[in-house]
Amino acid sequence: MNEIFDAIKESAIKIKYLIETGDTGKSEQENSTGDTQLKLDIQSDIIIEEIFAKVKSIKAIVSEEQENIVNLHADGEYLIAYDPLDGSSLVDVNLSVGSIFGIYKNEFNAQNIIASVYVVFGPRVEMVITTDDVKMYRLLNGEFKFIQDIKLNEKGKLNAPGSTQNCWAPFHKQLIDDIFNDGYRLRYSGGMVPDLHQILLKGGGLFSYPGTSDRPKGKLRQLFEVFPFALTYEKAGGGAVDGFKRVLEVPTTHIHDTTPCFFGSKEEINRVLKVYSENGK
Structure with a gap:
């Protein structure tokens, strides 16, 4: 290795x-x-x-x-x-x-x-x-x-919401709004690597790239982007989910498959899972 x-x-x-x-x-x-x-x-x-x-x-x-x-x-x-x-x-x-x-x-x-x-x-x-x-x-x-x-805290302070906002599901928009209302700070550059790196080094938060009406399976690629960072976040003491389950349980049918994804510290990931289980499909 x-x-x-x-x-x-x-x-x-x-x-x-x-x-x-x-x-x-x-x-x-x-x-x-x-x-x-x-x-x-x-x-x-x-x-x-x-x-x-x-x-x-x-x-x-x-x-x-x-x-x-x-x-x-x-x-x-x-x-x-x-x-x-x-x-x-x-x-x-x-x-x-x-x-x-x-x-x-x-x-x-x-x-x-x-x-x-x-x-x-x-x-x-x-x-x-x-x-x-x-x-x-x-x-x-x-x-x-x-x-x-690098180790994540149980709860972070940063929020990096990705994808096209006018294509978000209403419950996802409410989730993001609620997180901001709880005092989280916006940190979003449009680059996956620097945004996820910042959350890791600052101790935690949430990076989200959900499924949307224009891209139901999200935009980020499983093999090249999502799975590598999912492993990093889990080993750092946080989590990575697709809204309903661990990203590292998502099946791959083609090498260029995409998936919705959320990366963060445990409190934010549990929050995502709760909202999606109550509202998602």
């Missing part, structure tokens, strides 16, 4: 340089879910695939930017699903973005995720590795140095 973490560290350093010097414009291509790819998306994807191709323990990879699974080493043990540059549309206005990696065994599904990694490219570059616990590292003088373990 350490060689995979080392490969991700190598890719992060290269992507940091790419973000600082690369073209932030759009390409003429679309990814598997119909989003126009930025040139940074494509270049970041190439960087990661080339580095992973050298790691013999990796059996296969799948990227959010590619349609199909890429087989690497027949004798490899691990499968990796990754989003090479989540929130890349924020780069041209100089907001934080990130890379997300889910490490699986045997098959790409929630039951088989065994570790996850995400990288935040902001004023500082930070990497969070989740195995049995959650550890944060920071890029200092060209190397990632351990900074701290």
